Amino acid sequence: MSSVTVTPTTVPAARVGAADPPTPQQPVPVPVTPRPSVGTLARAYLALTKPRIVELLLVTTLPTMILAAGGLPPIGLAVAVLVAGALAAGAANAINCYIDRDIDQLMRRTARRPLPTHTLQPANVLGFGLVLAVVSVGLMAVFANLLAAALTLGAIVYYDLIYTRWLKRTTPHNTMLGGVSGAAPVLIGWAAVTGSLAAPAWLLFAVVFLWQPPHFYALALRFKDDYARAGVPMLPVVASARRVSVESVGYVWLTVAASVALWPLGMGPVYGVAALVVGAVFVVEAHRLDRRCRQLPASELRPMRLFHVSTTYLTVLFVAVAVDAFLFS
Template sequence: MHFVRGETVRIGQQPGGGHGSSGTVLADRVTGTGPLSAGVRRVLAYIALTKPRVIELLLVATIPTMLLADRGHADLGLILATLFGGWMGAASANTLNCVADADIDKVMKRTSKRPLAREAVPTRNAAIFGIALGLGSFAWLWWQANLLSGALVVATILFYVFVYTLGLKRRTSQNVVWGGAAGCMPVLVGWSAVTGSIAWPAVALFAVIFFWTPPHTWALAMRYKEDYRAAGVPMLPVVATEQEVTKQIVIYTWLTVLATLALVPAAGVIYAATALVAGAWFLLMAHQLYSGVRRGESVKPLRLFLQSNNYLAVVFCGLAVDAVLGWTTIGDFLS
């Protein structure tokens, strides 16, 4: 349910603007230039509205959180049900984001092949599709998990569409800072699905993704700032110098790593070691980007963008392994 990242990389596109062979084929099929029938292309267009690649974070964040919430156990049925409900919620938010952003998607080269930008799907149909997915996600999670999980998904969709997309995105350079809260919600949904409540470890995981989102997104926006400028979207790299942007990236990277360490008392030695090593690596990359800009060198911010994905995946995978093993937590050991 990683919504903010959905702004940045369209389906089938490799970060950096290029396309792999599979991405090109999918884009051709969705936009009507491939060999498939009109009906199949229409189905693919609706799938593209949900930004399926963006939903990878749903898997990365939700599963480890649920394993931590039920440390030492794994309810596979509940995990799969929560993932399905969360997928529908993320698909709803991404679809409605496409509806709201259709005008600027047409302007930005990077998003010009999205279905609504190319009028492959009627806007009214896309809106109905998005609303139906949202209602379905609420009903499914209420049925399979609990009312709190369903309510959190609805709150996420509303926040992403109305607060971030319609409220913040086109008005402030801090859009992804506050709008990024929507991308943090999978951990709260996952935790509540298991426990029926929200506890401090879930809040710590929320903070990890909250602080991770700005450096992740700004690194990509540095590469595509002309796209954002053309669309009138005041992303930080559009309105600030590269030195200021990379300085902010370093600050938020430090906050991200500190947030991962705040979770250590609720986990074991495997997670602690993973968070320390991966955090040092992530910090090194952020500082290298900042130092390169300060020295006036030609930098590659997309490298940090790509590696930020790997960093988050490594931290959450370490958490999942730690939770499944169910060894004594550091907090219990010290108490």
């Protein structure tokens, strides 16, 4: 086993009324396997797709399809859309790893990814991502419709070229602006079933879009030093924890408001009760983090509590969408 270090590139910083993030530091030394086995390579390619993120995206897609269909959509369509959606998300994540290979080597959280460890070569990673992208868009066009395929392509392009390549490295508002691609699966699922977009689809899109800042701000608070090492201007790096918590509270309230606004548009009591109950839990945890940010040092903030609560919130809410559609559509 040996260690590999690569000279990092400088990442632009942004100013938000606080100190700019420091200049990127030296790469994190990690063990490198000179000749990876077939199993190691397979696991590396799978890791590029970030399966946990893919899983969360699919949690929002299927319930939206059920709501759009007023019950279970055609099985063939549902399977095709979920497979194509998983491939699209995997493609976007793999290309993200290719673009971010210079900063991934600087952060302890990402230093063991396939490119920083040289388990895979950059050209192979880019090719893998592009193949997945082509296959996913093709499947969506063949088994769903052109609108769903266009939205799928747009989500991949937005995530990799607009968010990863530009926003992430230049503005502390990257998390909010980058939320378009994370919320796109909702629109894709609806379009795949109906061939169009309607008010419920846009409200569910708003829920996921507004949910992302508090979810990822909590993660960025936890790994603030990592982002600072890489010179990435995430909001917790360039602004105070209190500023981050105040914004999180605002986005959580807006998320819950968007979810409740969907209730009068044909949703039944299962969804309404779920939106109110899990929304209240989400709001309470956001205010708890804000209170800790005002009273405690950074080492005692426990921001990952909000991160995990937000994941549970989104999962329960979209399960309620599916159950409500089955019972009352």
